[in-house]
Amino acid sequence: MTPLLEVRGLTKAYGGRIGCAEVSFTLWPGEVLGIVGESGSGKSTLLNCLAGHLAPDAGQVIFDTRGEGPRDVLAMTEPERRMLGRTDWAFVHQNPRDGLRMRISAGGNVGERLMAVGARHYGEIRAQAADWLARVEIAEGRIDDRPSAFSGGMQQRLQIARNLVTGPRLVFMDEPTGGLDVSVQARLLDLIRGLVRRMGLSAIVVTHDLAVVRLLADRLMVMKDGRVIETGLTDQVLDDPQAPYTQLLVSSVLQA
Numbered sequence: 001m002t003p004l005l006e007v008r009g010l011t012k013a014y015g016g017r018i019g020c021a022e023v024s025f026t027l028w029p030g031e032v033l034g035i036v037g038e039s040g041s042g043k044s045t046l047l048n049c050l051a052g053h054l055a056p057d058a059g060q061v062i063f064d065t066r067g068e069g070p071r072d073v074l075a076m077t078e079p080e081r082r083m084l085g086r087t088d089w090a091f092v093h094q095n096p097r098d099g100l101r102m103r104i105s106a107g108g109n110v111g112e113r114l115m116a117v118g119a120r121h122y123g124e125i126r127a128q129a130a131d132w133l134a135r136v137e138i139a140e141g142r143i144d145d146r147p148s149a150f151s152g153g154m155q156q157r158l159q160i161a162r163n164l165v166t167g168p169r170l171v172f173m174d175e176p177t178g179g180l181d182v183s184v185q186a187r188l189l190d191l192i193r194g195l196v197r198r199m200g201l202s203a204i205v206v207t208h209d210l211a212v213v214r215l216l217a218d219r220l221m222v223m224k225d226g227r228v229i230e231t232g233l234t235d236q237v238l239d240d241p242q243a244p245y246t247q248l249l250v251s252s253v254l255q256a
């Protein structure tokens with residue numbers, strides 16, 4: 001089997017400060033990888049380098065593209081990378097405002113992604129948008145409302161619908177349940193888990209919340225000071241952490 005994503009030696013510094021250093025891993029199709037670590041450990045830097053939002057200083061990010069097989073994303077042209085971002089890749093931001101267009105309707109937010117991949121038939125776009133709103137538990141009657149009229153949890157569910165409607169092959173999630181009330185988080189997590197399982201999604205989920213990775217991730221990568229210090233199956237790492245830092249993280253001694 002060809003890996004969906006192969007990352008080698010990814011490194012990014014901000015001036016003299018390490019963002020992430022020498023990160024290498026393989027993501028297999030249908031796998032969910034969790035990246036955990038306390039604040040400042042390099043999770044966001046890594047995710048943004050992977051998703052093409054930040055230019056790393058060194059390394060390779062090889063993605064198994066639909067049309068041409070494995071290609072180094074960092075060697076792609078900007079338009080090629082943008083196209084990937086609209087089609088095979090999805091990015092769920094922690095703050096839904098960063099991933100939604102707040103001035104267009106909920107249906108428009110979902111439909112826009114479909115149009116970006118060539119959909120033109122208004123009736124079909126609207127029907128698919130309505131179907132996706134239902135899948136993320138947003139009532140049909142809200143299709144013409146703007147996201148600014150939605151609660152934080154609804155906005156996050158809408159962002160997820162907008163991202164998944166085109167059937168991406170790889171989903172990046174940055175603290176997808178962060179910033180929400182605990183009860184809203186639980187429901188959202190449940191919804192994401194259902195979608196991931198049903199669609200067989202491959203995903204990379206960054207979080208400081210171990211409950212999120214416990215529920216979503218098949219495999220875990222623990223980061224500290226920009227480096228990966230432990231990897232393994234989620235249950236293995238959480239139940240029997242090897243690195244002293246992971247032991248602290250799991251025992252909640254560290255404030256994530």
Ligand SMILES: Nc1ncnc2c1ncn2[C@@H]1O[C@H](COP(=O)(O)OP(=O)(O)OP(=O)(O)O)[C@@H](O)[C@H]1O
Nearest residue numbers: 014017018019037038039040041042043044045046
């Ligand atoms: N734009 C930037 N300029 C300078 N240094 C940065 C910048 N962004 C991040 N850093 C530094 O890089 C390191 C990694 O930060 P990063 O935000 O990737 O960690 P994180 O694990 O995602 O933390 P958090 O959970 O708080 O977002 C930190 O030392 C941070 O101070």
